[in-house]
Amino acid sequence: MLFAGIRAYFVEAGIQPRRLKIWCEKFCQLGGMLENHFSHDVTHAFASDIDKLRDRIPLRKLERHHVKALKYEWIQDSLRAGSLQALEPYVLKLEDKSKIVQGGHGHVDTSHTTGQAAQEQKDRKASSSDLSTTMSSAEFGSDDTGLEAISTFPHETEEAGSSSSPTFGYCPPNLNENITEPFMELRDIYKDALGDDHRSFSYHKAISVLEKLPFKIENVDQIKGLPTIGKSLREHINEILRTGSLSKLENFKNDKKVQALRLFSSIWGIGPATALKLYEKGYRTLDDLKKEPSLTASQRVGLQFYKDLTIKIPRHEVMEMESLVRKVAEHIEHDIIVVCGGSYRRGKAFCNDMDFIITHPDGSSHEGFLAKLVAALKEKDFLAESLLISDTHSTEKTDSGVDTYYGLCKYPGRELRHRIDFKVYSFQMYPFGLIAWTGNDVLNRKLRMLAEAKGYRLDDTGLYPFQHKSSTEKGKRKGPSIALKTERDVFDFLGFPWLEPHERNL
Ligand SMILES: Nc1ccn([C@H]2C[C@H](O)[C@@H](COP(=O)(O)OP(=O)(O)OP(=O)(O)O)O2)c(=O)n1
Numbered sequence: 001m002l003f004a005g006i007r008a009y010f011v012e013a014g015i016q017p018r019r020l021k022i023w024c025e026k027f028c029q030l031g032g033m034l035e036n037h038f039s040h041d042v043t044h045a046f047a048s049d050i051d052k053l054r055d056r057i058p059l060r061k062l063e064r065h066h067v068k069a070l071k072y073e074w075i076q077d078s079l080r081a082g083s084l085q086a087l088e089p090y091v092l093k094l095e096d097k098s099k100i101v102q103g104g105h106g107h108v109d110t111s112h113t114t115g116q117a118a119q120e121q122k123d124r125k126a127s128s129s130d131l132s133t134t135m136s137s138a139e140f141g142s143d144d145t146g147l148e149a150i151s152t153f154p155h156e157t158e159e160a161g162s163s164s165s166p167t168f169g170y171c172p173p174n175l176n177e178n179i180t181e182p183f184m185e186l187r188d189i190y191k192d193a194l195g196d197d198h199r200s201f202s203y204h205k206a207i208s209v210l211e212k213l214p215f216k217i218e219n220v221d222q223i224k225g226l227p228t229i230g231k232s233l234r235e236h237i238n239e240i241l242r243t244g245s246l247s248k249l250e251n252f253k254n255d256k257k258v259q260a261l262r263l264f265s266s267i268w269g270i271g272p273a274t275a276l277k278l279y280e281k282g283y284r285t286l287d288d289l290k291k292e293p294s295l296t297a298s299q300r301v302g303l304q305f306y307k308d309l310t311i312k313i314p315r316h317e318v319m320e321m322e323s324l325v326r327k328v329a330e331h332i333e334h335d336i337i338v339v340c341g342g343s344y345r346r347g348k349a350f351c352n353d354m355d356f357i358i359t360h361p362d363g364s365s366h367e368g369f370l371a372k373l374v375a376a377l378k379e380k381d382f383l384a385e386s387l388l389i390s391d392t393h394s395t396e397k398t399d400s401g402v403d404t405y406y407g408l409c410k411y412p413g414r415e416l417r418h419r420i421d422f423k424v425y426s427f428q429m430y431p432f433g434l435i436a437w438t439g440n441d442v443l444n445r446k447l448r449m450l451a452e453a454k455g456y457r458l459d460d461t462g463l464y465p466f467q468h469k470s471s472t473e474k475g476k477r478k479g480p481s482i483a484l485k486t487e488r489d490v491f492d493f494l495g496f497p498w499l500e501p502h503e504r505n506l
């Protein structure tokens with residue numbers, strides 16, 4: 001965590017709001033703490049120049065607390081280098097005391113900062129009052145998401161390919177975690193354990209609004225009229241604010257049935273409906289479940305390796321396994337393209353599984369490739385148990401089929417199992433497959449919604465002109481996919497600001 005231990009105060013004056021927003025986000029994401037008000041806890045103060053800083057904080061106060069006064073460029077350059085830069089070139093020199101008196105702030109102390117605090121409070125209130133308009137466009141990656149701003153700093157993406165660099169994604173500070181955390185648990189319980197997608201989605205929508213609020217909710221009146229927060233969610237929020245917890249969630253957590261459903265549905269291949277059947281048959285633990293004869297072969301594998309699959313894979317091991325797979329693949333087809341997508345491609349330090357996207361630039365050699373790859377990797381004892389294989393090209397040649405393999409693999413020399421997926425795309429589908437399997441899911445949703453708003457349907461195989469659903473008929477594709485060669489072409493076509501893979505952790 002690059003900025004761990006630094007408590008900073010940012011002077012916004014003279015800085016483009018977008019740049020400031022990005023610096024704030026990256027600074028916080030990498031362990032820095034941002035203080036809303038100047039206090040004796042602050043270790044670093046950032047400003048565009050000494051005058052802007054002086055206008056905000058009496059310089060003698062900075063000196064008294066040994067605060068390091070720096071130009072913002074220090075943050076930018078440290079981010080770029082991936083390490084903290086020497087302070088000296090960035091120090092805002094404080095020694096010019098004559099100006100303190102001239103500026104009239106020489107003797108202003110608490111009264112000044114208190115006034116400032118009041119102003120900031122007002123600003124925050126003002127910005128919260130027009131939330132309903134900014135939030136409604138949030139799903140479309142418009143300005144308030146900050147994405148556009150990110151794309152204006154191409155130099156900050158230089159470390160994109162570096163495997164060890166931290167992830168610099170868009171991640172605004174969530175000031176309402178006390179509310180979004182229990183809401184997320186409820187969202188997951190409804191979706192995964194109870195199979196109530198409708199309720200789950202209500203929480204999902206509320207979370208995406210609450211986590212972006214630029215203020216901490218202290219009172220439910222502050223969120224009157226906020227989209228996606230209806231009466232019952234407001235009551236939940238009120239309960240959390242009053243009591244610090246949510247009885248609905250606590251009841252679920254203590255409910256033996258919900259506990260069993262959560263456990264069973266977290267097994268690979270078992271969804272909420274099967275989980276409920278198993279519960280109704282009297283099963284309560286994973287050990288009991290092993291006796292159930294109706295489990296499919298892949299559910300049995302999921303159960304057998306349940307513990308293994310809860311362990312995340314360190315990035316460097318994914319990197320090694322990616323090159324192992326690539327080597328074997330290239331041995332079969334020299335020019336084959338093999339990319340490990342998912343959280344690995346987004347730069348995460350640990351991954352739950354590996355999601356491979358495979359294609360061949362000649363437009364035909366991808367056909368029938370998957371079966372050969374799987375056989376070769378089994379031969380090497382890298383692939384172990386299989387969960388699913390659908391190899392459309394091995395039986396019948398179709399141009400819309402995506403060959404898929406889901407299974408378990410072993411890091412060489414170790415028995416621990418990891419989930420691994422292969423998806424083989426034709427070369428035309430490849431950019432779409434790459435986007436879909438790199439994710440993250442939030443970005444995919446935004447891109448799909450944007451496509452839909454423009455009259456297209458986006459999936460992992462293409463971007464299709466689309467007839468919107470009317471009340472009488474289902475939506476229909478109007479034709480073949482728009483031909484686009486690269487991920488960037490897809491982003492451009494949709495008018496979505498380009499994001500490097502490591503910026504897609506939305
Ligand atoms: N409901 C989902 C599930 C997945 N995906 C896409 C985006 C994901 O990034 C990608 C891979 O899915 P994973 O579940 O493997 O998620 P990640 O690779 O992002 O994270 P991890 O595997 O580390 O949990 O597929 C999606 O759009 N919607």
Ligand SMILES: [Mn+2]
Nearest residue numbers: 342343353355
């Ligand atoms: Mn993954």
